[in-house]
Amino acid sequence: MVTLVSAETHGDERGALLNFVETQRAALRRSLIGLTEEQAASRPSVSELSLSGLVKHVAEGELNWLRMAQCRPNEKVRDQETWSEGFKLVDGETIPEILEFWAGVAKETEEFARSVPSLDDTFPLPEAPWFPKEGRVSMRWMLLHLVEEAARHAGHADIIRESLDGKGSFDLVAEEQRGR
Secondary structure: OOOOOOOOOOOOHHHHHHHHHHHHHHHHHHOOOOOOHHHHHOOOOOOOOOHHHHHHHHHHHHHHHHHHHHOOOOOOOOOOOOHHHHHOOOOOOOHHHHHHHHHHHHHHHHHHHHHOOOOOOEEEOOOOOOOOOOOEEEHHHHHHHHHHHHHHHHHHHHHHHHHHHOOOHHHHHHHHHOOO
């Protein structure tokens, strides 16, 4: 069943932010309902984006932000040579495997967000041209960024899915609620 508010939504700020992150994750996951691996990997527009690639990208992106916040190395780090592999399934990867990976990342994100003493706690940003030198962001910022990132790509997924079979988000929600 699709809901916009979890049955376990806490009234505090952390609970609200985590609920918004999960709502956007669910919107992206929902874009895959009823598709084959081939359909999910297809690119029906001039863009290089596919539904399975978007899901992989957002899952790996969430892991990257989590590892930065934890001040731990990212086991899925990509360099310039492998960067594009973050947007498509490679080496026999499957949608169920990517969804399982993302579920693990999501669980770890929630556990970490609930364990930090304060959402005001900060962590350093990596050196990159798009980040300020010696920049830091708060845990709150990270959670809001995860909402933003998942929502942006859920919008891309809506367009791709509609291009594949004409089904929009509301159609997929209705199907999911009917148990299909």
